[in-house]
Amino acid sequence: MAALDETQVKANVAAQWDGLVDLLNRKIALQSISAQGIAGEQMKRSAQFVADEFRKVGVDAQVVQATGEDGEPGAWEVIGSLEVDPDRPTVLLYAHHDVQPVPGPEGWTTQPFEGTVVDDRLYGRGSCDDGGGIVMHVGALQALGEALNVNIKLFIEGEEEMGSPSFIPFVQAHKDEFDADVIIVADSGNWAPEIPSLTTSLRGNATCDVHVTVLEHPVHSGQYGGPILDAITLASMSIASLYDENGDLAVPGIASQQPVGGLQHDVEEASVRADSGVVPSYELAGTGSLAARLWTKPSATVIGFDAQPVEGSFNVIAPEATYRLSVRTAPEQDPVEVQQALKTYLESHAPFGAQVTVTPLEAGRGWAMDPNATATKDALQAMRQAFGVEPINMGQGGSIPFIPELQRLFPNAQVLVTGPEDPQSNAHSPNESVSLPGLEKNVVAEALLLNALGEMQ
The missing domain is CATH 3.30.70.360 (Alpha-Beta Plaits)
Structure with missing residues (x-):
């Protein structure tokens, strides 16, 4: 089947949008807090929910329990695959289904585990980190349907918020399920709700x-x-x-x-001051x-x-x-x-x-994107089409150790780091939220990217 054009992809995402928002609301309600035990029933239930959603869009998704380096039962992971043509490129889709804890309702203006729309943002723990990443993957595959022209591998992690202690043993035990030409990690964010970004580096x-x-x-x-x-x-x-x-x-x-x-584009000092809450008299350090x-x-x-x-x-x-x-x-x-x-x-x-x-x-270890890779160029073009503006790429000051580990284990894979967050998202904090218009465009961008990667040589 011929690849869908930009207009068809946008129309398909718009038609399924209410269902994707409902998926995100149901995911928020699961309270999949890995800090309460990565091997706990709440995490198994969350993994099963995610696997079920991916099976609806054609992925043979399975729930597998990892084993920690100490030999103890580890996180509940979701792995899967969808092969369309062995001669086509293979893309690994990554997100995580665990969320940060909510120590108390202090600071929240909505119920943390009840998705609530205020203006154009959906509030709730895990709405952006990383329920939004899961929606990006499910939505893109659903929008493409039988027009999908890449092979898919899937890994939705169950312990990212706990530092991924089972990650390396799990990957080494399932290397075939991770080997791919391109890896899309949907666990980062955009310059602004209306301006997309690729994450270029991690410290x-x-x-x-x-x-x-x-x-x-x-x-x-x-x-x-x-x-x-x-x-x-x-x-x-x-x-x-x-x-x-x-x-x-x-x-x-x-x-x-x-x-x-x-x-x-440099980061604006006023934004850093406002977002961090630094006292007015403080002078930012460094040169x-x-x-x-x-x-x-x-x-x-x-x-x-x-x-x-x-x-x-x-x-x-x-x-x-x-x-x-x-x-x-x-x-x-x-x-x-x-x-x-x-x-x-x-x-x-x-x-x-x-x-x-x-x-x-x-x-x-930190990680640096290859700015000249084919997948990088395809991703930037997909973002231009989806958002209608020029992307502004940005690094991240934090660390996501599994990304360099993936790159080390699969040195030939092109790694892309995307995601639904923006400066207003408050990931890990009270009033976590995701921009619904921004998330819809992220879904469109990923679908257009998968289209383009299908032509990669």
Whole structure:
């Protein structure tokens, strides 16, 4: 059957739109919170729901339980396939069906697990992250129907919000189900509800614990304070030494990088301030474009600090302190190199000769898109057609470790990172939402992309 044209694809998506919104509402209501147990009944129920929806559009979808690296039962995953022609390219569609928890209703203006439309946005936990990604895949396959001209493989993950601990063992055990020419990861977002984006890069993550010791035991601050600084102060000096006078991370061996594929549009400072809630007096740290500072230059965050609480404090000099450092690394640098650079620098630059010991912890690689790949060009053209405007590509400052792992395991696959989120989506936060007009255009864009990939040589 001949490929559908743009007008036919848009008409098909419009005709099925109410059903797709209903699908998303039903998915939100499932409360598929992986933090309550990735092997739990709520996750099995969610996986079965997703598999059923994909079977309706022709995918032979199955629910399979992963096994963790420790051999214990893992997440409930959905895998599947749809072969139209063995000589056609194969596309792997990825999304995840688990959602973040909702600790309480505070901050929500709607019921978290009841899809609610306000103006042109649908509110509910998982509406964008990543129920919207599931809708993109189901909607695109439904719109194309028998005109689909690529082979499909499917993986809908059940533990992405928990860091994907079963992911690598599962992929290695099911390599044939993942091998594809193109991988579409629908777990990111757009520049704005009306402006589409490809995600061009993801930073990696290197975490370590830094232990600072100055005394063998606590001593009285009145008797020894002055020549002997407390470990908390020394740890603070250690942290401050990571930066130059501009607030740029300046540790030898930690690389910086410019936005992948060139910078089409810098991030606006006003938006960063409004979205982050930074106090008005604060001056944004670092140099260069805000896009580079947010997406591709390294950043360090102290995510934990062991110290005496203010409540119950008393006049002694703290003998030791520990802080946990999380460094977001440039997309193309090995995070293990960053951990070693931190260890070398911090242990050799101990303030006033205190003992400093660095213990490396987790390390996850970043990822950079190939801007010249055929699939990249096809995706951008599909977005132009669907949204009617020029895409503005953007990186992401966070890390999605499974994407570089997929690229490593399948080096010949072209990876595309798309998704339904936008700056108003509040993923992981109260009042999570998705733009319904934007999501409909995302469905159209994916259908047009699959059409184009069918002609890929």
